[in-house]
Amino acid sequence: MAEKDLEKRKNELSDLEKHVILYKGTERPFTGKYYNHFSPGIYKCKLCGTPLYKSEFKFDSGCGWPSFDDELPGAVTKKLDADGIRTEITCTNCGAHLGHVFYGEGFTQKNVRHCVNSISLEFEDYESSLTEFANNLETAIFAGGCFWGVEHYFQNIKGVISTEVGYTGGYLENPTYKQVGYENTGHAEAVKVVFDNSIVSFEDLCKIFFEIHDPEQINRQGPDVGEQYRSEIFYTTEEQKIISEKLIAILISKGFNVATKLTPAGAFYPAEDYHQKYYQKTGKLPYCHFYQKKF
């Protein structure tokens, strides 16, 4: 952004935005737009629009401000405050005040917390984002028994941006859990996984899929019996189909009698809210899925 445009943008800021972004103020905790916001996308600098953080870096620290444990390379500049205690973070491109960075608090493995004012940020979801980051996004859809258990294993894999449980592969539009369980809808319980393929590949995810369920079982998975619990990959690209076929051939060569079907992805109907992130919400552990190394 040219100097002239930047000056214009500064003048357009609201008083509160000026207070934080230009004069290094702090918004009150639990009042900002993004402290409790966890959709997949990019957080950009409010003043100049430069991408600063990806949603994969975001975590809930409970402090009332958006917290990130990493930044996009070079996007954020760190400088010791005048008081010599805290470290200020600013947008490298335009100098906008973001907040402060803290180390060694133990919140995440990276052990860093960028504590950022919501008002210094502008969120853009990946799908409408025209930034380079959107180009690495890919979707995979796996059915392998009760979707609670399948989602449990996928949701925390590095590079996985979002998971959602739902119904697919059948013919009834907008089915309910009850209909899928008791009526002949043709649907499978499935998990839609959106991932950044520059961090984790479809092949990696597909291997995990085969290792967390038993692909030899037909129309059931452990104690769950019924067509909705079948093993099936709903591929979204031809490449995914080829990789799936390759992995199935490897499993067959190892003596597994694989029953997994390969089908082009069609309509995916998200399941009811109470099924989403079920084990995370309830603190329980899957009864139906176990990890077993197969590759």
Ligand SMILES: [Zn+2]
């Ligand atoms: Zn900026």
